[in-house]
Amino acid sequence: MSEAKGVGGIDPRATPGSAGAGERPPVGTLAPAGEGELYAPMPSKHMVINLGPSHPAMHGVTRAVVELNGEIIEEMKLDIGFLHRGFEKSCENVTWGQVFPYTDRLNYVSSIMNNVGFALAVEKLAKLDVPERAKYLRVITSEIHRICDHLTLVGAMAMELGAMTVFLYGIEARDLLWDRLAELCGARLTSNYARIGGVARDMPEGWQEKTLKVMDRVVAIREEIGQLLNRNRIFIDRCRNTGKVSREDALELGFTGPCLRASGEPYDVRKAAPYLVYDRLDFDIPVGSNGDNFDRYLMRMEEMRQSDKIVRQCFEQMAPGEIIVQDFRYALPPKPLVYGTIEGVMAHFKLVMEGIKIPAGEVYSYTEAANGELGFYVVSDGGGRPYKLGLRAPGWPMLAALPVMTKGSLLSDLIPTFDSINMIGGEVEQ
Secondary structure, three states, rough: OOOOOOOHOOOOOOOOOOOOOOOOOOOOOOEEOOOEEEEEEOOOOOEEEEOOOOHHHOOOOOOOEEEEEEEEEEEEEEEEEOOOOOHHHHHHOOHHHHHHHHHHOOOOOOOHHHHHHHHHHHHHHOOOOHHHHHHHHHHHHHHHHHHHHHHHHHHHHHHHOOOOOHHHHHHHHHHHHHHHHHHHOOOOOOOOOEEOOOEEEOOOOHHHHHHHHHHHHHHHHHHHHHHHHHOOHHHHHOOOOOOOOOHHHHHHOOOOOHHHOOOOOOOOHHHOOOOOOHHOOOOOOOOOOOOOHHHHHHHHHHHHHHHHHHHHHHHHHOOOOOOOOOOOOOOOOOOHHHOHHHHHHHHHHHHHHOOOOOOOEEEEEEOOOOOEEEEEEEEEEOOOOOOEEEEEEEHHHHHHOOHHOOOOEEEHHHHHHHHHHHHHHHHOOO
16 A cells, blocks of 8 residues: 655655654654744543443434544444333333334434334234234335435435435425325324234325335435435545445444444355245345445445335235225224124223233344344233333344454544444333
């Protein structure tokens, strides 16, 4: 590799006017630099600084105690728990159906994916198969939320490196998609859309056409974001070769999702262990080679393209039909039955008050969420509430690896690295 040179071919390590290029006087001393000039380098010393939990770089809820030698990170200790809500224990004190609003608040930028992950775990335990249309609706809404999640990451990452315009574009696209999801499930952020045995409601009239029109607009915005960032000198210099993780280290650290694929490992649950209707769909798994912040950004950009492709295929393949199982041991009866028959009102009363009776047993079910493998470990004693519920948060391994990823790098490199792993406090701190 050639020697680093400054502007005009001048060695930046050389002291102006000195005989030996690259030879500097001891730190903290004044030395002659040339006629009428003095050279006074900035002193470098050991410091311990505190970032967060209330700090823009830590996204509000994470505390990092960083040991610095000048601007170089020597050690970092992470302190989480400032958003801890006791998710697992809270779920063990409500009925199976009442868990869904809690799952919304794990990764609150892509909440439907959490709904679907939990529903699949309970259905696996109950050996329950959901209607075909419900499977397609779950995939459609999950992939739309994957796009929303990646738009949030790309926009926030660019904004924290100075590109405010990209953030505004990303949020515009995300809000357009959230408008469509609000029409479908009644909420923009915490969707509460999935149900055990299916989904809460079907597409309203004209929703498919409106969604496809919005997705065309999102494609245009995404391409414009790519034009702003893919060859942007500042963005590339801040992201290329920073936060680098090799394939071997990523596997050792337990990475999944875009961060693992950016390091060169083509693992995606949708391909490795297909669920719902992913085995019927044609889509690619993007894989990086450098494992740095720039590759993790590119992973999100390409995954948005693939999610767009998936949603359009689902609209083409989906046929009319039921959206939830017609078994009133698991699903609430239609309102006319509740209001007009004793059987309907009793089934409704028992499901609401006692909860669905899930057969005794235990399962682990996993899906490909926006940040990686989202896993639910569920234990039932045959009652209407989870006996035990455990969560594998996809963002936790990457957050735990942050001290390893940033050791020896500049403090400024912490910003894009922390952005690129997409730490979501709701799922990491549960």
